[in-house]
Amino acid sequence: MNVQAITVRIIRQFKRDKRSLALMLLAPLLVLTLMWLVLDGDRYEPTLAFVNVPEQMTELFKEQDVTIKKMGPTEAETALEEMKVDALIHLNQSDVNITLEGSDPSTNQAVMGAVQKAMQNAVPAQSMPFNPNFSYLHGSDELGLFDNVGPVLIGFFVFFFVFIIGGVSFLRERTQGTLERILSTPLKRWEIVTGYVSGFGLFTILQTALIAFFAIYALDVWMAGSIWYVLLISILLALTALTLGTLLSAFANNEFQMIQFIPLVIVPQVFFSGLFNLDAVASWIKMIGQIMPLTYGANALRGVMIRGEGFADIQMDVYVLLGFAASFFILNIVALKKHRKL
Amino acid sequence: MEAVIEVKGMAHSFGDEAVLKDINMEIGRGEIYGLLGPSGAGKTTLVKMIVGIMEADTGEAWVEGVKMPSLEQMRKVGYMAQSDALYSELSARENLEFFASIYGLKSRKRKERIEDVMRVVGLTEHMDKPVRNYSGGMKRRLSLAIALLHEPDVLILDEPTVGIDPVLRQSIWAELYRWKDKGGSIIVTTHVMDEADKCDRLAMLRDGYVIASGTPIELKQQADVDSIEEAFLAYGGARS
Missing domain, CATH: 3.40.190 (D-Maltodextrin-Binding Protein; domain 2)
Known part of the structure; x- marks a missing residue:
């Protein structure tokens, strides 16, 4: 009942805030297309x-x-x-x-x-x-560049946009006083977090499916495995990004401060998630990637899309992502204690 | 007198700044209790502790014999925050539906209550307008409507009439009196002295202490002045 109240309200707010919805759904396609144009241009005459x-x-x-x-x-x-x-x-x-x-x-x-x-x-x-x-002279006979980075980009855009939109909307709940207001009702803390996750989850699934289908069928990214695994991994990445975004919003006082998390949280993940070849760097630098959710998402997406891996090969990544999402979820509930003990 | 709300030895600091030092008060059934004091006197902090969304360093707040915060007691309290905590993308109806659904109000009852409270605050014709397009006074009134929505035993209103014109202010006070007559207890914070006269009892807050409390008439008599404003200055030591 209570969870549903929040879910319905968030869906309504999304419908009202068309710009955020458009950003979430269309901006990834635009940026993905631009990168595709740059990386996968016309046939070249050598x-x-x-x-x-x-x-x-x-x-x-x-x-x-x-x-x-x-x-x-x-x-x-x-x-x-x-x-x-x-x-x-x-x-x-x-x-x-x-x-x-x-x-x-x-x-x-x-x-x-x-x-x-x-x-x-x-x-x-x-x-x-x-x-x-x-x-x-340089490199090897790998696949096309976009085929190679496409899976990582899908994961990255899902993560990035869900992180920002989820974080900012939870932040607004705090700054406009509505968080305090709903905490003065008998609503439980876990109900608030669950309501958020399920309300956003709906749009996240829509976004994820759109990005994945667009990349695979419109941009023709190399796709050796199952689309369902791609969706599974992307949705897990989105859940991780949403719970991390709402969690970190507690440390931001306004939207601009939320945007400031991009270079802190998002950009490093790009460098360590496998978009760039890390074979040549020291092993302690590679270790940094191990604490970043996108590393696991990108690894699994690449495995499925390029090497056609099945669940047995990606299950480790799936479990780690689930672990990230679950921990952030619980931390969100704990973080709300700052506002109300119960 | 049966105490509906009790505050015992409450003290709280933000960092080095002690906002509340030693607050004690009792509010009975069917009583309108005014918290009077300049801004920054700690009125909002005090009511947040009674509502249960802030924990005091020391001291306790009780609502109907249960120590706050308590999820069960929160059902009995209607809170109107100082800032309008509204979802501006949504219409008034959608805001009300959200809170009604949290309090578990079902379909017909919910519709009835929503129409009732909107009539009380005079916003019926603006029901489906997005709150973004509301004026400051309209937002205040909608916040009050939300606080009244689930028919709480206790109303806690933080500066409810700021930005509301005198005519509407009258009608809001009339509603508060109706609420009180039905046995509801109401805490109102204000820094408007002439509003204080309308309360059954008053506590004057200053520098973290209750410097005086009693009915408006008692307060004026004891200080030997004609208005609450003068009384406040007198108790605050301005005359000495």
Whole structure:
């Protein structure tokens, strides 16, 4: 009854506050789209440096969408390092060595595509062996960049927007005096927190589903696993963000102070959640990521979306997220003690 | 006299600043009890402790024989805070429905009570307007309506008539008298001296102490003055 009262009221407030609702639902799509545009642009026409490549083979490549530059070995290597060419094809006796610059996954894909097409044309026509050795100046033959960061971004945006909106609305409850007012009623503290979680939970599920479906079906992010696991993880992340947001709002006196938590709470999570490769950093820095909810969400989302992992593989992350959400939930109830002992 | 509200030896400090030092009072059934004092005298702090949303450093507040805070007693108290604690995105009706539902008022009773209290505060025609568009006085009246909503035994009103015009102030006081006649107890804080005259009994608060208490007539007689304002100054030592 009481929980329902809060839930219904929050739904009504959301309907009234269209701007917040629009921010929560549409802003992630906009930002996600912008990043997608930046990271996953049109097919790129690579420039290749040819060293000692015979005329027959050059002809095969000329049919592809590539720019060919004939160079000497040293000149070509310098060009590759300076990123003036995207790959270097070097014939050493009968071996074909292809070195890719490698720092941009979409460029890598373009080079590989061109080489493969040239190969297909070559095999039936010529008897010469055409079995290239690939190597990379930087990076490796990973997936596309957006495929790689997309799952992390989905988790990040869910976390970010729910954190801000949940935190600010609980903060407003305190600053406009309504929190004190409802604490003067027989409402129990756990009922207030539960009401918040279930009222917001509804919009959170809507937001989460929209982000996940948009990323997977409209932006065509690599998706090897089940959409249901993606939704499960995102919703757990959202619950964690909501309970953390309302909890931290106790330490903010106005909306601006709430916004100030972004660089403190949100941004570090971006750096340690796996968006950036942490293989090269010291292990104590990696440990910082272990206390951040987004690390577990991002890890599970990547596992499901890129590697097609099932529940057995992601269950650890799921339990940790559940643990985070449950602890923040309880801490919220405890924090309300500051206002009323009962 | 049966004491509905009792405050015993209450003292409280915010940091180094002692707001309440030693407050004792008893309020009976069917009594309008005024807390009079300049702003910053600790009136709001005192009523928050009676309501149960603040804990005193020392001392106790009792409502109908039960020590506060108590969730059961909170059902019997109607509280109107000094700041209008309203959800501005929602309409008056939706605000009232929210609080009605917390107090467990069911469908028909709820509708009845909502219409009743809105009539009392003269806001019936603004029922479905978003509170955002209300004037300051209208918000005060809606806050009062919410405090009356669940028919509490005890009304605790923190500066209920601030920003309300004299005509409406009269009608609000008329409602308070009706409430009192039905056996309700009311605590009103005010810093408006002429309102103090309307209370059955008064406590004058200053520097954390009750400097004087009694009926308005007693207070004026003892200080040998004609108005509450002069009485307040007299007890405060301004005349000595």
